[in-house]
Amino acid sequence: MDFCRTVLVFTIKNVMEVSVLICTYNRPEKLLHTVLHSLIHGSEEKPDELIVVNGGDERADQVVQKFMGQGVCLKLVNTINKNLAASRNIGLAHCTKDIIAMTDDDAQVFPDWIAKLKRVHQEQPDVGAIGGPVIGVDHEMMLGKVAEMITFPKWEEPRFVLSLPGVNISYKKAIIDQIGLQDETLFRGEDVDFNWRVKELGYQILFDPRIKVYHSHRSTFRSFLNQYYMYGRGQYLLRRKWWAKRRVYPRKLISGNILYIAFSFVTGPFVKAFTICRRLDSFTDVVLSLPLIFAADIVFRTGVVVQAAKEWHQMDPNFSNKK
Numbered sequence: 001m002d003f004c005r006t007v008l009v010f011t012i013k014n015v016m017e018v019s020v021l022i023c024t025y026n027r028p029e030k031l032l033h034t035v036l037h038s039l040i041h042g043s044e045e046k047p048d049e050l051i052v053v054n055g056g057d058e059r060a061d062q063v064v065q066k067f068m069g070q071g072v073c074l075k076l077v078n079t080i081n082k083n084l085a086a087s088r089n090i091g092l093a094h095c096t097k098d099i100i101a102m103t104d105d106d107a108q109v110f111p112d113w114i115a116k117l118k119r120v121h122q123e124q125p126d127v128g129a130i131g132g133p134v135i136g137v138d139h140e141m142m143l144g145k146v147a148e149m150i151t152f153p154k155w156e157e158p159r160f161v162l163s164l165p166g167v168n169i170s171y172k173k174a175i176i177d178q179i180g181l182q183d184e185t186l187f188r189g190e191d192v193d194f195n196w197r198v199k200e201l202g203y204q205i206l207f208d209p210r211i212k213v214y215h216s217h218r219s220t221f222r223s224f225l226n227q228y229y230m231y232g233r234g235q236y237l238l239r240r241k242w243w244a245k246r247r248v249y250p251r252k253l254i255s256g257n258i259l260y261i262a263f264s265f266v267t268g269p270f271v272k273a274f275t276i277c278r279r280l281d282s283f284t285d286v287v288l289s290l291p292l293i294f295a296a297d298i299v300f301r302t303g304v305v306v307q308a309a310k311e312w313h314q315m316d317p318n319f320s321n322k323k
Helices: 002-014 028-040 058-067 084-092 113-123 142-151 173-179 190-200 221-242 258-277 283-315
Strands: 018-024 049-054 074-078 099-104 107-109 129-131 134-136 159-161 169-172 205-207 213-215
Touching (some): 018 028, 018 113, 028 058, 049 058, 058 074, 084 190, 099 107, 099 113, 099 173, 113 129, 113 169, 134 142, 142 221, 142 283, 169 190, 221 283
Parallel strands (some): 018 049, 018 099, 049 074
Antiparallel strands (some): 099 169, 107 213, 129 169, 159 205
């Protein structure tokens, strides 16, 4: 480990090049175009390498081809869509630079995103992963405000955190080479699992408020709830995977007794809704956001239960027929 750290520090101090990885699936005209434009034409410092993995149809190919030959080494990789982890694994094989930054096709990086990533990695040679705030393009709308509060937490000062979302994160390639590929069995939460594996190696994950991206949050109530339902299903798989390791996953959920866990599971939506609403200044915002936060947490927990039932049924196909 000491040797790896020495090589890592030497590399980052002497070479500072960035690969950016974007995975896309049938969101070409507006969203994919926007993020590519922000990286190539809207960035103060362009990425040294830009990899786009397309799991959808040829419309995304056409968008990417329009940006080729415009001052960035841009590579298009086609695949058959399975899930985000699988697409990222394909893209990671094409990322050759010292820092691998990830964002999504529904994001838009700030003009200084690349420059800030390089600077903070330079300042923090021993930190494994670095990212920052995810700001909704529609954060003035109530649905956008709620999505931002419960999905993308942020702080005013830099701090070490347990995980960061895959829409705004960067890793030292030397560390990715150690932890391997993302877990393709996780259709949600693959970025959390990836980050916990970074921490298992002994590296910190740094949130820096200067490293910002915009993000297009879910625009309808139905898509908003479906997102958190799928998060819940993915969370169950994540908990199952990390249950026995006990190093990174919160110990309280492992060492607590089953009655306490059940009580927390039932009362959690009420507690979470009121806790988050306390951050809002406007009484109107509190009233409007309370049912949204509560509903999101309910469907999240429903997703956990549904995925658990699916797992139990797969282990015992006669489970549902037992009296």
